[in-house]
Amino acid sequence: MDEIHRFFSRKNTVNYLSEAENAQSGNYLEILRAVCRLSYMSMYVIDYQRKEFEYVSDNQLFLCNHTPAEVMAMGYAFYFKYVSEEDLEMLIRINEIGFDFFDRTPLEDRKNYSISYDFILQTGKEKILINHKLTPIFITSEGKIWKALCVVSLSSNVTSGNILLSKAGEDSFWELDLIGGVWNKMDKSRLTERELQIIRLHAQGLTISQIADRMCIAVDTVKFHRKKLFDKLNVKNIGEALAYVKNNKLL
Known part of the structure; x- marks a missing residue:
């Protein structure tokens, strides 16, 4: 060919x-x-x-x-x-x-x-x-x-x-x-320990409510840290965030 x-x-x-x-x-x-x-x-x-x-x-x-x-x-x-x-x-x-x-x-x-x-x-x-x-x-x-x-x-x-x-x-x-x-x-963006914890739990398939329960924080607090994470990584959703952290070995 x-x-x-x-x-x-x-x-x-x-x-x-x-x-x-x-x-x-x-x-x-x-x-x-x-x-x-x-x-x-x-x-x-x-x-x-x-x-x-x-x-x-x-x-x-x-x-x-x-x-x-x-x-x-x-x-x-x-x-x-x-x-x-x-x-x-x-x-x-x-x-x-x-x-x-x-x-x-x-x-x-x-x-x-x-x-x-x-x-x-x-x-x-x-x-x-x-x-x-x-x-x-x-x-x-x-x-x-x-x-x-x-x-x-x-x-x-x-x-x-x-x-x-x-x-x-x-x-x-x-x-x-x-x-x-x-x-x-x-x-590479440096993630806080709380941001890393949230994205690890998302990677395990947990919902926002389940993550809040696991971390003993309010649902709105999880959403706040997710928003900060998305802005830091310049992504639109959790799927893109997970791809970014995997590709850049941040997990």
């Missing part, structure tokens, strides 16, 4: 691997399979040397009614079949800008970065907005990603995009202005 080359450039194509680089992968897929057995999220591995998927979990969300083996065989052709033209162009643009950012990052830091964004998977008339995260597993001595882990879950947002790049252990992240191709650095 000729269009697949649009996802690749010199910045993300691995042309050569040394014996030592090949040896580093070992039996890592056995560990990943074990992780997938414990997670509801779909996971797959991109091999940038072979330009294909090396592994696809059997979690149903990402499969679009295919088997893992069928999705692996399709590789990047999967995107062209199940992603709308508009979102596909967005993914190609994210790919270009993301690898430009990665190419400017110090080599020793590159494994610590991950990128997150939302797009729609479409199977027939059914459309599902998913959140897609990608992070390096192995990096070559030249600093290129050899293999990357992708994790797919249901998005808590309402539209495609929402492109965020983060570095492990940092209190800031970068948000992509896709039109201008510019990364804007932003500080």
Whole structure:
């Protein structure tokens, strides 16, 4: 499929691997399979040397009614079949800008970065907005990603995009202005212990009244802290707030 080359450039194509680089992968897929057995999220591995998927979990969300083996065989052709033209162009643009950012990052830091964004998977008339995260597993001595882990879950947002790049252990992240191709650095919001407690209880499925009872405070007090939380995170509802705190590891 000729269009697949649009996802690749010199910045993300691995042309050569040394014996030592090949040896580093070992039996890592056995560990990943074990992780997938414990997670509801779909996971797959991109091999940038072979330009294909090396592994696809059997979690149903990402499969679009295919088997893992069928999705692996399709590789990047999967995107062209199940992603709308508009979102596909967005993914190609994210790919270009993301690898430009990665190419400017110090080599020793590159494994610590991950990128997150939302797009729609479409199977027939059914459309599902998913959140897609990608992070390096192995990096070559030249600093290129050899293999990357992708994790797919249901998005808590309402539209495609929402492109965020983060570095492990940092209190800031970068948000992509896709039109201008510019990364804007932003500080992660710091939540109070009461705000964290409220959002943890929401994550457990409790209603506002149940949260008030659990915390021994008035319902109006819970609503007051929720409003402050929404304003702080710049979100409109509890679903978006939960997505923000999960994506930014605030829980």
